[in-house]
Amino acid sequence: MTSSFDLSRVRIGVVGLGYVGLPLAVELGRRYPTVGFDIDAARIAELRAGRDSSLEVEPDKLAASAHLSYAERVEDLAGCNFFIVTVPTPVDDHKEPDLRPLQAASRTVGGVLGRGDIVVYESTVYPGATEEVCVPILEATSGLTFNDGFFVGYSPERINPGDKAHRLSGITKVTSGSTPEVAAFVDALYASIIVAGTHLASSIRVAEAAKVIENTQRDVNIALINELALIFNRLGIDTDEVLAAAGSKWNFLPFRPGLVGGHCIGVDPYYLTYKAQAIGYHPEVILAGRRLNDSMGAYVATCVIKLMARRDRLSAGSRVLILGLTFKENCPDLRNTRVVDIVAELQDYGLACDVHDPWANVAEARREYGIELIFEPPAATYDAIVLAVAHRQFQALGATAIRAFGRPGAVVYDVKHVLAKEAVDGRL
Template sequence: MKRPQNHKIAVIGLGYVGLPLAVEFAANGFEVIGFDINETRVSELRKREDNTGEISVEEFDKASSLTFTAALNEISEANIYIVTVPTPIDNANNPDLTPLRKACSAVAKVLTKDNIVIFESTVYPGCTEEVCVPILERESTLEYNKDFFCGYSPERINPGDKVHRVSDIVKVTSGSTPEIATIVNDLYASIIKAGTHKASSIKVAEAAKVIENAQRDVNIAFVNELAVIFEKLGIDTHEVLAAAGTKWNFLKFTPGLVGGHCIGVDPYYLTHKAESVGYHPEVILAGRRINDNMGAHIAQRVIKMMVKNDIPIKGTTVSVLGITFKENCPDIRNSKVIDVIDELRTFGVEVEVIDPNASDEEVLEVYKLELKKSISDKSKAIVLAVAHKQFKTIDWKEHSSNGRAIFDVKNFLNKELVTERL
């Protein structure tokens, strides 16, 4: 079996996870080919253009051995395949493994003896060997752990974060045999400055990933529930959290919308697997219900704020600032801001959305919204939904003096500048 530096790596899926990983391997001397079925994406990457904003031209320059393709036959010479495709949920909050299944079918067509397939996509414990391996075996006619092998190393990418990059975050690794686990661990250890943690099995590594985000989800749900309670009691939630936070072991979470591809999705993978073995999770699903209802709760608070300030509701324009799932990145996947918008519209409110980071075309395609460039003169209320740094430059005092009510979801502005905050 080949050792690190002699490997030729194919990264399957060139989004927020796959592209930074491919660049990091190439920048460390590996021969890497990035594969994606989106030919437009591949064409842009060949021109060193990354619409996710994760990779700079300088970083592309350092990864000179990296090439890109949408042609499956061009990755056939790889001996390491790293799968980084999305694993979303469907409308019933069940795991949607369609992209993962398709990726496995594609890899199976080029899989040869002694190849290793490493999965980074978030899945439930057991998914790699229960779902992915059978596809690889059936469509390649090769035998698992005899002709080909697997590994699992969960992604820990944080979109928009320029501090915690691929090499700066400890990487969990695993393999389908002890020897493969060592090879996989050595492979990642050669690029991860923060170090690696070799899990005892693929299942352990899969489970570690889903509980990382389930833990954050439950903690955020707790403070979201506090925000609901304290609003009814007439207490400022952030003042309470600041006071409680003076204790050394108080966990510092803040209320807000929980969207994106990880925290708002991954817990459902764990609960799906738990229910398949006869256990109905209570704490995890309770947290999910609270967080999934926060969009409607925020919209209702905005309506109450408008009523208190004698602002008409029906037909009135409200400006929502931000549509991405988090600040300072263009990622709109599973954005819960849309829940705020939809609930506001049920009251007859006209909503305009401003987001300098999101793609106009993507927002129109996914959410059927036309982004505006700035807050219009007819706007009577503003909802600061996402804390993009560009919003700091807005003259908030002027908006307030013009009679606009301002609701700050993110506690982004000084308290004196806003009408209410979550």
């Protein structure tokens, strides 16, 4: 890295303007010349118009980022010397890492990479992916040599979609770099915008591993609580009451049962297990937790079917209303939502399912899952109602209004424990 490369001369390009990239670009653009790049022209158009459909950044915050511009043309990144890649890293149908977006972004950056430039990755990967997968692409595309012509870093994202309390600047940022000098520079840049401070990891692989275990730990803990809920349901014991009692101890962890979806918790463990298996180790606990959490949608559907059968509400013409489709409450994010598992299982039983979600994008639900959202559920229509996501609109409705969607004797099942125990027929 040239000695002249310092914060006063940095020009940043953020590649990928989704839930992670946009808040980062906006924060950086308050202080540094920043180009926010995305291949989605419609996304760029809405941001230029001062709108964010992900609802992560308010219009006034977008307007306040004085040094931020938006681009969908690769050549607009050519003036940048510090690149941050924030593209998705999903899994494929075989639950293996799908690195195609990351590889494509690396080719994009490599095409405009100049001598002395730095590329920092924020996308979740397995330990070693930055240097084993991304660096060779950067070298091949740019014609430059790693740690001579260009440098890399890794600083894992910690964005929690829909969370207005824990924002980018208030969350400690893990940083790393491919040389000590680069690591110090990457850390200094992030420290200049992160009020909560930074944690400089000793290597890129350490930073990658730290990210992937954050959500793996949560996944395993939720799997434990989900398994306990399955046991307590069979014992006729209310899981909420058990957790409240156990939670009176100071060191009991306050996890709750539920569906585990989204872009992180339901995906990241597969990146770690993929790498573990590649080096000859078969992970037991992590994969067991994944299997259990992935089975919860089918379990909920089975519970609903049993309750309907007991109420004599189960027939070829039975209709079910699913309230909520996004992977979490008060957020439009549909990525990896496991509500679709409930829908699919109920449809396998021959039931007709209507899905209502005031937060979800209608076109995205149709495109990603083939689900046609309904605008407003009709009254006195359904044989069962599944409260799948705890949106504030559903909480405001309350038990009486939710039951009004059903026919006499309809089943109400509460996945998220929004309603009182006595107001529902079943809950997870």
